[in-house]
Amino acid sequence: MIKYVTTPIYYVNDIPHIGHAYTTILCDMFKRYQVLKGKECLLLTGTDEHGQKIESSAKARNKTPKEYVDETSFKFQNLWNKFDIAYDYFVRTTNEAHDMGVKRAFEEMYKNGDIYKGHYEGNYCISCETFFTKRQLVDGIFCPDCGKETNSIKEESYFFRLSRYEKKLLDWYKANPDVIMPLNKKSEIINFIEGGLSDLSITRSGFKWGISLPPFIDDSKHIMYVWLDALLSYITPLGYGNDIPNKIYLFNNATHFVGKDILRFHAIYWPAFLMSLNLPLPKQIYVHGWWTIDGVKMSKSIGNVVNPDDIANTYGLEVMRYFLIREVPFGQDGDFSHKALVDRANADLSDTLGNLVNRLLGMSEKYFDLNIESENFDYLKDEINEVSTIIKSLESYMTNMTPHKYLEELWKIFDIANASIAKYEPWAMMKAGKKDEVQSLLVFISNILSKGALLFYPILPHAAREIMKCLKVDFSYFGKLIEDDGLLNKFSLTKIPPLFPKLEIKTSNVIEKKSDIKEEIDISQFNKIDIRVGRVVEADILKDSSKLLVLRIDFGENVGIRQIVSGIAKHYSPDELKDMLVCAIINLKPVKLMGILSEGMILSAEDSSGILRLISANDIEAGSVVR
Structure with a gap:
């Protein structure tokens, strides 16, 4: 059907x-x-x-x-x-x-x-x-x-x-x-x-x-x-x-x-x-679930909306696809950060997968002119069985819509391939005259990459096609390699450009606002913003959140005590905040964050290294107006 x-x-x-x-x-x-x-x-x-x-x-x-x-x-x-x-x-x-x-x-x-x-x-x-x-x-x-x-x-x-x-x-x-x-x-x-x-x-x-x-x-x-x-x-x-x-x-x-x-x-x-x-x-x-930024749901009104086109242009479409699916268990909220994306891409895509392809091509070209063949995998029996067990488990993860687990398990077969290179040291085997054993190892790794490319095609279609082109396999091999759990005995490899070069964090052009300087406003627009000094009366960690604190802040007798939810838990403990004089916008429309009403926004500054500090006001009474 x-x-x-x-x-x-x-x-x-x-x-x-x-x-x-x-x-x-x-x-x-x-x-x-x-x-x-x-x-x-x-x-x-x-x-x-x-x-x-x-x-x-x-x-x-x-x-x-x-x-x-x-x-x-x-x-x-x-x-x-x-x-x-x-x-x-x-x-x-x-x-x-x-x-x-x-x-x-x-x-x-x-x-x-x-x-x-x-x-x-x-x-x-x-x-x-x-x-x-x-x-x-x-x-x-x-x-x-x-x-x-x-x-x-x-x-x-x-x-x-x-x-x-x-x-x-x-x-x-x-x-x-x-x-x-x-x-x-x-x-x-x-x-x-x-x-x-x-x-x-x-x-x-x-x-x-x-x-x-x-x-x-x-x-x-x-x-x-x-x-x-x-x-x-x-x-x-x-x-x-x-x-x-x-x-x-x-x-x-x-x-x-x-x-x-x-x-x-x-x-x-x-x-x-x-x-x-x-x-x-x-x-x-x-x-x-939702994608949040620093624990807060994306909102155009607070300027934290992430533009996916800019992310794809900056880091690569397939990197973005992999990160979104791999990073967060399906059904749960995920917190987007450039560091998490870059760390995930470099570890999984560059170091594990991309490096494996490069090592295979390098050794195959150096030792065998890119043509490898073997029918004897006896010394790799344990590794072959381990790969087989992992691949047989993958169907259940996709059926139960846990694609992050599907990728987590699938990537273990690439870990096995990389570990086998370290374990058997093909360069040493070549010096010892064990040419056939080296070919067996490289054919085994080629099979792992062939199976892996077919299986991660739904998540990384471009990379999968590139690896299949390198190995000269296509979707018609799915039955033999995956359903029948078979192995190919011969590969004639084609060199391809590096799939996933190392990334660096780039925070420009990936948030919807594309300039550090916002659009000009006149004084009448600024005067609409009501910023007051308030003294933190209470601060507690929001249940089920690692980033949000719930603050009760006294803004003086004309305003009273307000509740504000702020994503600062990684930078301040509740005890540090007690009695601190902070600056906050108090005329924002109230919003609910993770089910808790927030009646304003605390002002803070973040430096290039990600360190965040609240804008405080010492030696001035709570309720004072910031002009």
Whole structure:
């Protein structure tokens, strides 16, 4: 059966960031692995282009919404093309065929009695395009997901009878225990459903940029809720409800990759919509974590958004692919740093893999003019068995979506090859006249690299092809070398350029802001920033974080005590901070960091070596204004 894998449909309110790249590379890896195993797999990605946030962003740039989304959607598609993402479908929610399919779905759900008209009263987060109840809000007004201030809204709306599908959803999870991976994410969803599902508002009437309701409704005041619109983009390119050739059968074997922040939409709303439409449900929903910078979620407002195009240009696309997949266990949050990327690339790609290829080519050319042959591997029996055991274990890691472990285990076969060179010292064997034993060793190493290149192809497709070209093997060898656990006896090698030269840390041009000096502002803009001196009353390490501290800071009687979360735990202990006078911006909108509300930002400075120091103010009272 053909597998069908999807990225989320990315919201085009800004350029792609490292989180978008991570999800897309994971899906590309998944597809390439299926194809490697001889299975057909189709990959869908695309852009979500409707909603109030898009309308506002376009207006701020003096563009029409369509002009704005055309420009931004192109940036996504162009980047995936540049990154050689093997996608088969690129859907845009502004396409006419998608518009037709969404209207058809609305009509079908309406006919099935799952849509009705009513009124909604609650708090709405424009950033998340989501309504929240009072009990869900932070301090009665702030969004529990993004921390931004919500708006109180009362409006007419069409509702989807989500409550009708409560039992069906729970039965589905019971019958399909592995449908959400990692499993702890499924438990979160089940607990949410068991708490009771409210019917879902699926239209908006406060703005115009969206898909209108089907003509039979005859209600021009309303447009579709952006999440109903976006989720249906997984099936409209397959011909649902439009004139595209019908391939909806592909959805019988669908796999979604999503970030943890949009799991509820994919694990509750989406299957309920599909149940209403009598369509197949996803076979798998893989849920990954966020990428953070110094323990803080990336945010354009604080200027720490990492541009994946700049990283690829600076360090190499394959280095970035390897780092993102290898560095962090799937499902957990990962912290991006240039040092970690460079250290990982130099150790694994340059020292272990690249050096092994260079040593093989060097010895093969010096001793045998690049032509090596052997059928006797008796003295390498232990190494051969060890490599075989490792390779047989790899399938389970990819099946259970633990690609970091897959790479960790796979790299052990290259360690075995390098260790065998040190152990048997082929240069000494040549001096001792053991030419056949040296050829056996080099043929063994060539087999390890052949097997390894085939197996890491889904993660490093370019490097895999280069090594296969060097060894004159191709994908047709997968059966003999991997499935049958065989060995090749003869290689005629071709020299290739070094695959992974040593890297140095380069921090310029890899953060979204490309200049050390920010854009000019006038004094009136600066005066909007409220910076005060505050005395640290308490400081504690944030549970489950190695980088965040929770501070309670007294800013004097006019402001009082504020709670601020700061990524300084690697530079200061809580005891050091007690009674320190620090400077902080106190009029930033509150945000939640790892579930904890932060009501400001402490000012600090970081030198070129990474040492961070807080901006302190001695001999001045708490509450003093910094001008």
